[in-house]
Amino acid sequence: MNSSKKVSIREVGPRDGLQNESTWIDTEQKIEWINHLSRTGLPYIEVSSFVHPKWIPALADAEEVLARIDRVDGVTYAALVPNEKGLERALRAGVDEVAIFMSATETHNRKNINKSIADTLPVLKNVTRIAKQEGKSVRGYLSTVFGCPYEGTTEQTKLLQTVEALMTMGIDELSLGDTIGVATPNLVEAVVREVTKLVPTEKMALHLHDTKGMAIANIACGLRTGVRKFDSSVGGLGGCPYAPGAAGNVATEDLLYLLHGLGYETDVSLNEIMKAAAYIQEKLDKPLPSHNLQSFLAKEGSV
Amino acid sequence: MNSSKKVSIREVGPRDGLQNESTWIDTEQKIEWINHLSRTGLPYIEVSSFVHPKWIPALADAEEVLARIDRVDGVTYAALVPNEKGLERALRAGVDEVAIFMSATETHNRKNINKSIADTLPVLKNVTRIAKQEGKSVRGYLSTVFGCPYEGTTEQTKLLQTVEALMTMGIDELSLGDTIGVATPNLVEAVVREVTKLVPTEKMALHLHDTKGMAIANIACGLRTGVRKFDSSVGGLGGCPYAPGAAGNVATEDLLYLLHGLGYETDVSLNEIMKAAAYIQEKLDKPLPSHNLQSFLAKEGSV
Incomplete structure (x- = not known):
């Protein structure tokens, strides 16, 4: 059992948040915002995506963002990479860490990546190999771990096989995704306990x-089960673009409030994160779910 | 330790929800809505308040609502009562259960009730005595149990003294309120464990x-600590009227999703609650926090 009180947050707002917002943020504002996030104490920011701009036009400026942000010592600047071509762009742009991704369920993987799981694994293996050769750490996102919009329940044997395949590639961290937010704490506990047999909690998010x-x-449950790394997005960005009130990623502010209330240490300033959340809420011109x-x-009228 | 899988929900939307909304719902719509709630499987609905209409004008129609709703067998229809005068009105209107209220912190009690805690207790004792004589059950709300907007931390010794005083009056159920929503699970666990020394979990909400x-x-933590009664409001009604995105009571839908996911039984239909939530959202004409x-x-476009 992990008794450490130190928790590490992976801020995914600039990537997983903004890629799902219907309003696009212009490059200057993104840079200003990421620079602010870099000074909040966050250890990790997923800055953008090198998926082809045809699929994620809101993040077509990935190169420019990475080139122009002020990098702060101690902050890891990561980006999403789908394949070797995306990796080349990411490496040229000077990412610190590469995030690869796939799904735990066959149908979601096909809809999202246009490939079977079997055909995805060699692509990710190759990306991981080259990234590691180039001295970059690699993070693996596994989506639909706790449920799938197409298949319903996620098949556990297949999930664990995919986890094992990703770990065998040599990834440095595995992020288990509740992509559609359907898990309750009992499921999180059961899945984390199973995955812990294959992945040490230090490498699990x-x-x-x-x-x-x-x-x-679910995060409170994850903490009890030994997990100490969590992804979140400032403001709770990343809800469904067609649903005004629907929630996205768990908000970094809400995560921090829980962690600090439970006595965990993050080195992140909730107050500074609030300011960064207020900034992006104003640019998106809608109340965010945080x-x-x-x-x-x-209470304050303004931050 | 309570191992029962049966959980009882107290729906407080028509009272604690609507009293805090800036838009007032007219009497016909309230009745239609409460009639719908009565057919969702909810065992308990707090229908209105007999606090003087000067203080809660949105619920000035308490008598008419109680007179005209279709009462369903097995559903307890309760109302908030501040004093003997309010109790007389509530008894005439035929409530099944009387809800009295006070705060665990002196300053909040004075601001909310305009009396010290010491001066409030005899009033509530008298209300409880008469209500019991009239064959009504009595529920006690204790506010600011987990934190106070004026005093910050709630003083534990004083909290437990007040809990004891309320139980000695002979109330049938004690509802511990996180009025400003500041608790994290560690605090909930600590407070519930202390209060359990004075109040059996069957009488605690x-x-x-x-x-x-x-x-x-916090509810997931309460369940682990043995609590099996929870207050909630349909749609998450009851947010601050001046803050478009600010949350109110925990939404009955979200509570049900958690409970059913964890394998607890409620007899309440989540689908019917969704319809009742969509109805009141439409009348209030704003996205509710649920x-x-x-x-x-x-997902559905409509319910």
């Missing part, structure tokens, strides 16, 4: 969407 | 506001 309001309870941001703004 | 997004995690409602509407 939870990536939980707050679609059904379960993310914070509970702490909204209650803070209600 | 948690009333958690989702202001900082902690309510569901995660499950928003994700359902995003």
